[in-house]
Amino acid sequence: MITRLFSISLGFSMLFSTASAQLTDQKATTATVNLYKNLTRISGKEILFGHQDDMAYGVGWKYKEGRSDIKDLTGEYPAVFGWDVSGLEGDKKENIDGIPFSKMKQYIRNAYDMGAVNTLSWHMDNPLNGKNSWDTTALSVRSILPGGTQHTLYKSWLDKFAVFIRSLKGSDGKGIPILFRPFHENGGHWFWWGAGSCTPQEYKELWVFTIQYLRDRKQLHQLIYVFNPCDFKTEEQYLERYPGDDYADILSFDSYQYGAGPEKGEQFKKEIAGSLAIQHKIAIRTKKLSAIAETGFVEIPDVKWWTKVLAEAIKMDRPSYLLLWRNAGYRETEKDNHYYAPYPGHASAPDFLDWLKNDTILLQQGIRKQLIYK
Incomplete structure (x- = not known):
């Protein structure tokens, strides 16, 4: 155990040196550079909590x-x-979860103004047939690569995204830095950009084209790019669709607990710890940040899940941040309760508060003191 802890400490000192914190975008805005350097400085010491x-x-x-x-x-x-x-x-005027984009812009501005971090994902419709992102029609990725039948359409989508990003301004008038996580969960088989619908090379080409188009053609310089595989057991599997060190700033993965009971909790704990260990090793070598981009346990039926499962899972290789999925509440169409964070009165709320208090987890007031954009 002593050797393991020393190794972790050494790894943190190698990974979390602000001197080595370099964004892939050499023209990134000052606030964006500062955000990345400060996230690097904080990482390994405290974990940013997201929702x-x-x-x-x-x-x-x-x-x-x-x-x-x-x-x-x-x-x-x-x-x-x-x-x-x-x-x-x-x-569309609203996103996939019914949030008007006009409101989203204000929420993003509020978060920036209060010194917090914003991250964006994009459940993009299938460009080949207009269906949603869960339509796994083959050749969808190939169709939007240069020379593909839908390449011009895809560029028009990126143009719209660029307009949206440029509209994100803080009360200080400056562009708001964004952690951008496109084509997430790329190792899965449920999205049209996933492992079941395109080759690793096609995915890499899509990623590289997208970053080059946004960064070089559209001159967007407030984006920090977040790579996001899933369902990996080895370093080779993690890197199968990795576009290269010049096209990613943060390494992340998504992982949820499915099923209640002690055995399921132990299984999830081992999965998270194993995934973090693999990602952490790669992050040290590539000088990237390590994060958990999505996690949680729907309805949180285990009242001690926070301190006995999640806290235990992340204690050895601590991510720079982790984000719980959304609290949609009761969904009429699905006839279910859909939430991943506790709320006042929830049975796991006391344990959640204990976790926040005892595990150096930063919320908004804590991150505000870090002056991450300065």
């Missing part, structure tokens, strides 16, 4: 000024706010 759609809605409420299930429970907002821009490509 998807936190200010937009929660269990039993929607679009109430100043509300947040996390804030209602803890007295402060998360340190990281997750959003999804699915719908931009189709000129």
